[in-house]
Amino acid sequence: MxxxxxxxxxxxxxxxxxxxxxxxxxxxxxxNWWLANSVSWILMAIGFVAFLYWMKQLKTFNDNNEEDKTSTSHPYL
The missing domain is CATH 1.20.5 (Single alpha-helices involved in coiled-coils or other helix-helix interfaces)
Structure with a gap:
């Protein structure tokens, strides 16, 4: 094979x-246009819900001051 x-x-x-x-x-x-585009609508809805969840998690970590905000990627910065 x-x-x-x-x-x-x-x-x-x-x-x-x-x-x-x-x-x-x-x-x-x-x-039927709506039926033909149903997969696109479902994927858009999933993406929107995931985006809202992500923003909620970012706000939670930001409110608890758990994020390391120091810039250590380049020493000349």
């Missing part, structure tokens, strides 16, 4: 199995 066969197997699995839901949505693209 060669490396080329391994990568072609990964390609085949990805295109034939993992992309089945996306291929189904692609066929609905002209009929």
């Amino acid at each position: 060669s490396w080329k066969a391994i990568f072609e197997g990964i390609q085949s699995f990805t295109e034939d199995v993992l992309f089945i839901p996306l291929n189904a949505l692609r066929s609905e693209e002209l009929d």
Whole structure:
């Protein structure tokens, strides 16, 4: 078995199995815009929630003065 066969197997699995839901949505693209873009909306919502969580954690660490704010990356600074 060669490396080329391994990568072609990964390609085949990805295109034939993992992309089945996306291929189904692609066929609905002209009929229903909201359904065709549902994956994008879901990923945007996940990113927005993750961003809010990240900002909350940064505020928590900033309020507790746990962050090291000394600049020691370059001695000439």
